[in-house]
Amino acid sequence: MLARIKPVFEYGIALGVLYFVWWYASVPMAMPKYLLPSPGDTLNALWTMALENKLQPHLYYTSQNIILGLLIGSVVGIALAYLLYRLPRLSAILDGPLVVFQTAPKIALAPLFVVWFGLGLGSKLILIFSLVFFPVLLGALAGFRGIDSRMNDLSKLLELNIFEQFFKIDFMAALPGIFVGLKIGAVQALVGAILAEWISGQQGLGFLMTLATATYKTPLLFGAVLLTSLFGIALHVGITAIEHFALSWKAQDDQ
Numbered sequence: 001m002l003a004r005i006k007p008v009f010e011y012g013i014a015l016g017v018l019y020f021v022w023w024y025a026s027v028p029m030a031m032p033k034y035l036l037p038s039p040g041d042t043l044n045a046l047w048t049m050a051l052e053n054k055l056q057p058h059l060y061y062t063s064q065n066i067i068l069g070l071l072i073g074s075v076v077g078i079a080l081a082y083l084l085y086r087l088p089r090l091s092a093i094l095d096g097p098l099v100v101f102q103t104a105p106k107i108a109l110a111p112l113f114v115v116w117f118g119l120g121l122g123s124k125l126i127l128i129f130s131l132v133f134f135p136v137l138l139g140a141l142a143g144f145r146g147i148d149s150r151m152n153d154l155s156k157l158l159e160l161n162i163f164e165q166f167f168k169i170d171f172m173a174a175l176p177g178i179f180v181g182l183k184i185g186a187v188q189a190l191v192g193a194i195l196a197e198w199i200s201g202q203q204g205l206g207f208l209m210t211l212a213t214a215t216y217k218t219p220l221l222f223g224a225v226l227l228t229s230l231f232g233i234a235l236h237v238g239i240t241a242i243e244h245f246a247l248s249w250k251a252q253d254d255q
Contacts, residue, residue, distance in 0.1 A: 011233060019039060023039050026038040033219075035218070036222075042223045043223070044219070045217070058207065062193055062206070062231070065193045065196070065197075065204065066189045066235070069132055069192060070128070072132075073130075074185060076133060077134070077181065078140045081136075084141060085170075101134075107195060110195055111199060114200045127192045127195065128188075130192075135181045135184035135188060136185045139177045139179070139182070139184070140177060141177075142177040143178050146173075148173070151170070175247055179243040179247075182243075183236060186236065190228065194206040197210075205231075208224040
């Protein structure tokens with residue numbers, strides 16, 4: 001119980017310190033509002049948009065893109081990792097190309113994705129997918145390759161088919177590595193969604209930042225940045241909570 005409360009407490013302390021520094025710099029130190037609006041002005045800008053029902057569509061759009069991109073990237077990454085684990089020859093063939101694709105600067109390729117796939121949802125999901133896929137792939141592959149070889153003997157003894165072995169043995173054993181990749185991938189999904197909306201979006205928090213910058217609405221800009229940071233924290237906390245639940249059996253075995 002204490003292990004679950006501690007991260008929340010640490011997040012609260014960190015946010016409290018940041019809020020105090022922000023307030024002190026903007027109010028007692030009286031920094032110019034066009035450089036650093038106060039927390040009150042920032043929250044007021046967000047509240048005004050929310051009352052006019054102009055904020056909710058941006059939040060929904062960004063959330064949708066992040067969740068879809070994260071799900072697609074995670075499923076494909078885990079599936080390919082398991083395929084490479086089960087087929088060592090295929091892994092030897094694909095290791096080189098995967099390293100090349102992994103080191104390619106996905107963020108620099110973002111404008112090309114817009115040219116190739118248009119201004120719609122497709123280009124955004126492809127950018128998010130490209131950022132999520134590799135961390136999940138590497139984490140899952142490390143998890144699968146770390147499975148005790150005796151597990152294969154156990155699956156043969158139980159006469160499990162490939163699907164039963166995956167869901168009952170291999171996937172569960174590789175979960176620690178998979179969650180490492182998922183945590184990194186979730187952050188990358190957020191970065192990809194904001195960047196894609198920044199470049200070509202008409203909705204979302206990234207577009208809201210662009211709009212606020214173009215119209216010199218600094219409180220709104222800070223508000224969009226604040227919401228993005230809180231979104232990232234919520235993603236990390238959510239995945240960590242799922243990890244604790246999914247690996248509860250491992251904690252009991254360690255005891």
